[in-house]
Amino acid sequence: MDFSRRKLPKEAAQTLRACPLHTVKPYAPMLAPAYVYMPRNEKFVSVKAPLDFFTPEELERLKSFESLYLPDFVDSVLPFRSAARGVLTLLQWRPDRNDPSVLPPASYELADAVLRLLGPLWGRDTQIEPFFLAVFANELCELLPGELLTEVREQSVETYESAMLLSSWAVFLALHIGHCDLGFLNALRVRVFTEAAYGAGEQRRFAPVDEVISAARRSLPAESRLAPLRADGFVGQTDRVSQKMLSRLRRVIQDLLRPERPVATIFGPGGFVDV
Amino acid sequence: MSDVSTSVRSMNSFGVSGLLSEDCKVYYDNLFNTRHVGKISDLLLARLREAGADELRLRALLLFSVFQAYRCQPAAPGEEGEAVIAPEPVLLECGIDSDHIAVGISFRISQDVDGEKLREAILSEAPPVGTFEELLASLYRYSDRLVLRIQPGEQVEAVSLLRLATASAPAGEEKAQPEIVLLGGGEEAHEAPKAEDYIELADLDYARLLSSDATVAVPPPPTGEFIAHGVSELEEAVRLRAQAAVLEQKYTVGGLNPESSPQLFRIKGEKQEELGSASTLVKGAPQEPQDASSTLVSGAGEDTTRALSEDDPRVQLYLTKIQELQQRILDLEQGKAEARVEASQATATAEKLAGSTRVITGLLKKVWPFRKRQEQEELEEGAEQLAPEQVLKEENKPSAAAEEAETVREATELLAELEKGKLDMTLNRAKSELNEIKEDVSSRKAKRWMDGLMGELVQEKARLHELAQKLNSSIRQKEMEFRTKEIRLQEEVRKRDESIRQKAHALTRAKDQLSQMSMQIDKYKSATQGKAEESHFRQKFQLSQKLLLASKDEVSKLTSKVDDLKGQLASAQMALKSRGTNTASMELQTLRTKNERSVRQLEELRGINEQLTARIQQLATRSEKAGKPEAAENPKKLEASMKQLAVAQKDNEQLKLRVEELSREDVRLKSELKRALLEVKSLRQRASQRPGGSKPEDGGTKAA
Numbered sequence: 001m002d003f004s005r006r007k008l009p010k011e012a013a014q015t016l017r018a019c020p021l022h023t024v025k026p027y028a029p030m031l032a033p034a035y036v037y038m039p040r041n042e043k044f045v046s047v048k049a050p051l052d053f054f055t056p057e058e059l060e061r062l063k064s065f066e067s068l069y070l071p072d073f074v075d076s077v078l079p080f081r082s083a084a085r086g087v088l089t090l091l092q093w094r095p096d097r098n099d100p101s102v103l104p105p106a107s108y109e110l111a112d113a114v115l116r117l118l119g120p121l122w123g124r125d126t127q128i129e130p131f132f133l134a135v136f137a138n139e140l141c142e143l144l145p146g147e148l149l150t151e152v153r154e155q156s157v158e159t160y161e162s163a164m165l166l167s168s169w170a171v172f173l174a175l176h177i178g179h180c181d182l183g184f185l186n187a188l189r190v191r192v193f194t195e196a197a198y199g200a201g202e203q204r205r206f207a208p209v210d211e212v213i214s215a216a217r218r219s220l221p222a223e224s225r226l227a228p229l230r231a232d233g234f235v236g237q238t239d240r241v242s243q244k245m246l247s248r249l250r251r252v253i254q255d256l257l258r259p260e261r262p263v264a265t266i267f268g269p270g271g272f273v274d275v
Numbered sequence: 276m277s278d279v280s281t282s283v284r285s286m287n288s289f290g291v292s293g294l295l296s297e298d299c300k301v302y303y304d305n306l307f308n309t310r311h312v313g314k315i316s317d318l319l320l321a322r323l324r325e326a327g328a329d330e331l332r333l334r335a336l337l338l339f340s341v342f343q344a345y346r347c348q349p350a351a352p353g354e355e356g357e358a359v360i361a362p363e364p365v366l367l368e369c370g371i372d373s374d375h376i377a378v379g380i381s382f383r384i385s386q387d388v389d390g391e392k393l394r395e396a397i398l399s400e401a402p403p404v405g406t407f408e409e410l411l412a413s414l415y416r417y418s419d420r421l422v423l424r425i426q427p428g429e430q431v432e433a434v435s436l437l438r439l440a441t442a443s444a445p446a447g448e449e450k451a452q453p454e455i456v457l458l459g460g461g462e463e464a465h466e467a468p469k470a471e472d473y474i475e476l477a478d479l480d481y482a483r484l485l486s487s488d489a490t491v492a493v494p495p496p497p498t499g500e501f502i503a504h505g506v507s508e509l510e511e512a513v514r515l516r517a518q519a520a521v522l523e524q525k526y527t528v529g530g531l532n533p534e535s536s537p538q539l540f541r542i543k544g545e546k547q548e549e550l551g552s553a554s555t556l557v558k559g560a561p562q563e564p565q566d567a568s569s570t571l572v573s574g575a576g577e578d579t580t581r582a583l584s585e586d587d588p589r590v591q592l593y594l595t596k597i598q599e600l601q602q603r604i605l606d607l608e609q610g611k612a613e614a615r616v617e618a619s620q621a622t623a624t625a626e627k628l629a630g631s632t633r634v635i636t637g638l639l640k641k642v643w644p645f646r647k648r649q650e651q652e653e654l655e656e657g658a659e660q661l662a663p664e665q666v667l668k669e670e671n672k673p674s675a676a677a678e679e680a681e682t683v684r685e686a687t688e689l690l691a692e693l694e695k696g697k698l699d700m701t702l703n704r705a706k707s708e709l710n711e712i713k714e715d716v717s718s719r720k721a722k723r724w725m726d727g728l729m730g731e732l733v734q735e736k737a738r739l740h741e742l743a744q745k746l747n748s749s750i751r752q753k754e755m756e757f758r759t760k761e762i763r764l765q766e767e768v769r770k771r772d773e774s775i776r777q778k779a780h781a782l783t784r785a786k787d788q789l790s791q792m793s794m795q796i797d798k799y800k801s802a803t804q805g806k807a808e809e810s811h812f813r814q815k816f817q818l819s820q821k822l823l824l825a826s827k828d829e830v831s832k833l834t835s836k837v838d839d840l841k842g843q844l845a846s847a848q849m850a851l852k853s854r855g856t857n858t859a860s861m862e863l864q865t866l867r868t869k870n871e872r873s874v875r876q877l878e879e880l881r882g883i884n885e886q887l888t889a890r891i892q893q894l895a896t897r898s899e900k901a902g903k904p905e906a907a908e909n910p911k912k913l914e915a916s917m918k919q920l921a922v923a924q925k926d927n928e929q930l931k932l933r934v935e936e937l938s939r940e941d942v943r944l945k946s947e948l949k950r951a952l953l954e955v956k957s958l959r960q961r962a963s964q965r966p967g968g969s970k971p972e973d974g975g976t977k978a979a
Contacts, residue, residue, distance in 0.1 A: 108318065240290055
């Protein structure tokens with residue numbers, strides 16, 4: 001993903017966040033531009049763009065640097081990451097086998113709890129940028145297979161980013177309409193990523209999962225994958241998924257939205273793309 | 276079913292909204308296992324209770340739909356003891372409008388289906404074969420109408436319709452046959468028609484809908500209250516969970532109110548008070564149990580904390596004790612007063628004096644060696660009180676401090692003794708014995724001596740009191756002094772710590788400055804090193820400047836050359852054009868005129884030829900009539916005219932060829948002109964691409 005500031009002066013250290021290199025996993029997409037400090041030049045030089053990933057060989061080569069540095073933009077990313085971890089905790093929770101009096105939550109209880117975590121992520125005016133959904137999905141789901149990612153990125157970086165954004169949006173959409181199963185979400189993400197990368201043709205199918213994929217493609221077209229997603233994008237749509245989303249977003253607006261919370265964005269001084 | 280058919284909006288679409296009216300509401304949920312089907316059906320029924328649906332049939336439809344649909348899916352085998360987990364969810368929809376409830380279940384299927392056979396299998400009385408037929412047979416049995424939509428090899432949706440109690444059923448209506456719609460291939464599947472609202476079950480206030488009625492207070496037992504020993508009849512707290520403590524869940528699951536506390540499965544009796552984990556105390560009478568094994572049994576919720584009454588024997592016991600002590604105090608006070616009065620009026624008796632010398636000596640021993648005795652007693656007591664370790668510690672202290680400590684200790688012991696009234700007790704004893712002696716002894720002198728003795732004893736006691744108080748005050752003063760000294764020393768220590776900290780801070784700052792200075796020195800060093808390279812860069816720079824100038828000169832020369840060539844080309848073109856066009860046009864004109872002339876001549880000759888041939892024929896006829904000599908002259912004339920004609924034709928053809936050549940030359944010249952213009956353009960471009968060269972000025976005339 002393109003970003004503006006490829007090099008930063010030494011004085012920028014005051015605002016950067018250090019990230020030990022050994023905590024970064026291979027094939028994990030970056031939350032923000034990643035910099036390393038070059039002591040000879042006394043500058044921070046970018047080594048990875050947002051959404052790009054390190055291969056094991058690249059990590060091995062950068063071992064001597066010990067730490068990566070991320071801009072303070074990551075502060076706006078953290079609510080999405082923590083919400084994803086919350087949802088993951090909910091979906092993975094199982095009762096103790098030795099205590100039969102405790103039952104796992106019902107599907108509607110789980111969906112309710114998940115929406116309480118997702119609702120505040122919609123910023124003011126009920127809009128959200130797809131980049132942050134990629135952060136959310138990467139934290140919630142398993143990492144995509146490394147070979148698939150490498151192959152698609154080598155084919156085209158734009159295709160890779162576009163597929164990553166679309167697959168993340170599909171996962172976010174599925175969670176909203178009650179698909180609260182981790183295995184299903186992981187399979188959905190891999191399928192959407194693969195179809196978006198290799199251009200699978202659109203077939204008219206009416207299985208629930210196919211309806212979700214169609215709705216995701218319609219609401220996030222390829223030519224505007226970075227444009228913010230808005231609730232009013234579902235108004236006027238006739239498919240079932242859009243009607244369900246409208247209903248759920250109505251509840252988000254009534255009960256869960258925090259209007260005082262600014263909309264997280266990658267553009268402008270708070271982001272990594274200067275406008 | 277005519278009433279249902281009016282609300283059917285689309286048969287060729289998935290979703291229950293197609294079989295209901297526009298104002299329908301659809302409740303939906305995505306199920307990944309069958310574990311909570313009971314709760315889901317409870318919730319739906321709680322929500323739809325007021326609509327008047329047949330609860331039994333609706334529950335049956337929900338349960339059969341979900342379970343059988345789950346079994347039909349190409350599911351992965353689950354772990355032992357767990358429900359089968361499908362790779363994709365089963366979508367449950369429950370729609371309601373004014374007349375019907377539609378329960379739709381949508382799931383993936385891999386097998387191909389024959390619609391007609393399926394309809395026959397459902398309607399026949401034979402037992403169903405396979406899970407899919409079982410599902411359909413069950414749904415058909417409990418519903419008023421069954422619609423099946425199948426996308427072969429992909430998706431199946433079974434929608435069961437139930438008429439609501441409020442809707443009027445047509446009289447004498449038979450149950451409709453199941454409708455099977457095959458989508459894909461011939462029939463295209465459409466988008467589902469819009470519903471008024473799609474509501475996820477999670478958005479319902481399920482906590483309120485599923486909550487039971489309020490608890491009813493347990494009445495007191497009609498058999499009365501009594502105290503039982505060793506038996507706990509009733510436990511007020513019944514815990515459902517095996518663990519003693521309730522684990523606090525971080526993420527609230529349940530209810531619409533986000534502040535709702537985590538659900539606790541604790542059922543209690545009348546009051547929700549916290550009870551100890553091990554206690555079986557049941558509220559009842561306020562009397563405390565006499566022993567640990569007894570418990571009070573009651574049903575009423577009375578307060579345990581009642582005040583103790585005065586009838587309580589223990590209370591009475593304590594009261595009597597208090598009274599006795601008070602009496603003793605009064606007696607002592609009276610005894611002191613009486614002793615003073617008696618001591619002043621006491622008379623010694625001679626007879627008892629002799630016999631009481633032993634008593635006196637004993638008394639003196641008790642009284643006069645009072646100091647020594649006291650010191651000895653103190654020492655003894657001190658030796659008893661002090662532990663050997665303390666003694667050793669005291670011995671190990673420096674002498675001045677040991678002495679001070681000892682005096683302090685003695686003073687405090689003395690004070691304690693005085694406060695306890697030991698001295699008073701001894702004096703009182705002495706007084707009482709003196710009184711006894713006085714009664715026995717009649718001598719006045721002895722009595723006076725005894726009184727004097729008592730007086731001195733009392734004075735001694737007062738002096739000792741004063742000394743003890745002075746000692747106490749001196750001890751306190753010393754304590755104050757020590758405290759102030761301690762505070763002063765602490766302040767000094769604090770100041771020194773502060774100064775040490777400041778010095779350390781200054782040291783670190785100096786170190787930082789030193790490191791910065793060293794960094795700057797390194798920078799300067801590198802800068803000086805850079806200067807050595809500077810001359811090298813200067814030379815490079817000068818060389819590059821020279822190259823630049825040279826290239827600029829070359830470019831300027833080339834541009835001037837290009838301009839010259841351009842001018843030449845333009846002039847050549849002009850000349851070529853003017854010449855070429857003039858001569859060509861002139862030649863063309865002359866040729867055209869010649870051509871016209873020749874054509875005219877040709878036509879004249881043709882006319883002449885025709886005339887001649889006509890004449891020849893006339894002559895021939897005449898000659899045939901007249902004779903033959905004129906016939907010999909006509910062919911000659913004819914040949915001559917034919918020759919002229921041929922010549923004229925040749926000239927005409929030549930002129931035509933010439934015209935063609937000239938036109939071709941005209942075309943060739945035009946193409947040459949175009950080529951020359953292109954070459955000029957390329958020369959211009961080459962001149963502009965030379966490094967450091969400026970764009971060639973637009974000189975010369977442009978080609979026309």
